[in-house]
Amino acid sequence: MKSKRLNTLTNGVVKSNPTFRLVLGTCPTLAVTTQALNGLAMGAAVTFVLLCSNVMISLLKKLIPDRVRIPAYVVIIATFVTVVQMVMRKWMSPLYEALGVFLPLIVVNCIILARAEAFASCNPVLDSALDGLGMGFGFTLSLTFIGMVREFLGSGSFFGIPVGSLGNVSMSIFIMPAGGFLVYGTLMALVNYLTRLAEERKIRMGSHHEKGEKEAKQ
């Protein structure tokens, strides 16, 4: 039972990573990752909404009639997004400005509705919470990583701290829209390559080398 719970938690981070494996929620993934910090903030906001909405929907799953479940889910999600918006506007206004329209657009982020429909609507509360946390964490990790790559190549800094005099020779294409598509596509190909490599090794070495596969994936 305990290992099943752990699986629920790690599922979203590696095996069904929302960004690289499920390819969900691509708009914020491309839009806010010009800086690693923005990616991290967006990830945190999505994780909070995902966790709360999964818990709420799991609690209310018996009360919500099947035919109006999607509008009901959307209202629940929109409520939590509004909470995040209000909190960020009050206490984190630079980040609020940086994320701009993509903060209210968390409502239509397909990861959240997909997890509500596919997981929270038919699983107990604790599992749904773990699923939300895992998925959110996987999303945050991916966004922060894409942000790190784009920020490093595009403005020669690391979480806003300039790396030497790299800023003078940086390639600004990477913080432009085209660079977003480029970095995302290339990283996804890299993840595909590593996954295939790991699978081939698993076949060659027999299935009890799962630990090595996990390391190769990361």
Added chain:
Amino acid sequence: MNLYFVIIIGSIFVNNFVLSQFLGICPFLGVSKKTNTALGMGFAVIFVMSIASVFTWLVNTYVLVKLGLEYMQTIAFILIIAALVQSVEIVIKKFSPSLYSALGVYLPLITTNCAVLGVALLNIEKSYDLIQSFLNGVFAGVGFTLAIVLLAGIRERIVPKNVPESFRGFPITLIAAAILSMAFSAFSGMFGIA
């Protein structure tokens, strides 16, 4: 007049919703395998976006602002869009079966298309009036259609080619989108539109 021209050119080319503002990426990647389906999706988006722009503007100006409920914007807008999509579906199913068979399958997908909610929120943020909001909705949809049809054309040509295995599917599509976006970035600054 000049302002309308700026909105039209701006939302089709300079600030193309998909390629420079990253709105509506999910259908852009998901429904762009064939040019025909891409075109169908594009027309459905133009249709819903233009109506949604008008309705959300009216509700925001005459209900939310009047009652001081601006913080309810996100919730109100998503509900308006969902209800609108549902009613449009019912209406065209009843009155125009041929249009329904062309657009029907795309309509439910549009509720969760962030381009629609995005255009509604941006209209308010840029404080456009009713006509400007409507134009922005229509031509942002046209820009979306242009981008998705172009990408579908490229994808139709990529599929039979010998793409490296790791790049097959989404990665090569994203690379193609990157090149498309690079081409569109040449429009920036056209007619002095930032």
